[in-house]
Amino acid sequence: MKQQNFSNHSQIVPIFHYGVLIPVLAMITCSTISLYRHYSAGLGLMLPSIALLGSVVLFLVAFLSRSFALKAQDRAIRAEENLRYFVLTGKLYDHRLSLRQVIALRFAPNEELVALAQRAVTENLSPKEIKAAIQQWKGDYYRV
Template identity: 35%
Template structure:
């Protein structure tokens, strides 16, 4: 494996970056051109351009969805690390018992409240929103987008 440096650190997904998006871009330009130059089929070209735009939009939103999924994974990993630091135990069983909204809400509690709220989440099945409302000393998370 090559050593990573500034020149080779970027990653591209060739089917997406070099085929799919350029083809959509060319098709959108072509559709917009045809709207202005084919008055007989103008409605068809408008619909064509709308469909191509929607495909662009879906490609962009899929990218956003992947980023959010990654953030969610990081929140769970943060929970696992914190659980281990507080209890000196593996968190596999806890993660299976909790819903994501509960795990995400627990990150706003400092360690003393974390223990109490974790117990309530496990035994009383309180929601993530209820966990957040129960926090007395809020631990801000400025990193999540």
């Protein structure tokens, strides 16, 4: 696996993003067109409606399964990073740090973490700004 950094840390999962989402979106498009054509021609609407409903449900299942996995992982990252910060400082993260900021701080090595966390609180840095401020990137190779 190649070294992670600010410019390449976001992850595309080809089987999910291209092998699932694109076909499901194509199904929604085709079934919508079919429903419209059946409606315009005065034909039965049951089958095209079921096809559209099924493809929308399939999209929701795909989207929510990814969303639920990311939310569970975000909770784990928050706990791990709070523990790491506690080990380094003897204190928990400042309560003013948002979850998104804590998740961005996971890329900071121990040597930069405390100062960057303080800076994130005082300057209200966005997650993108936090990641850009990291000097020695610590990759997260287990993100879903």
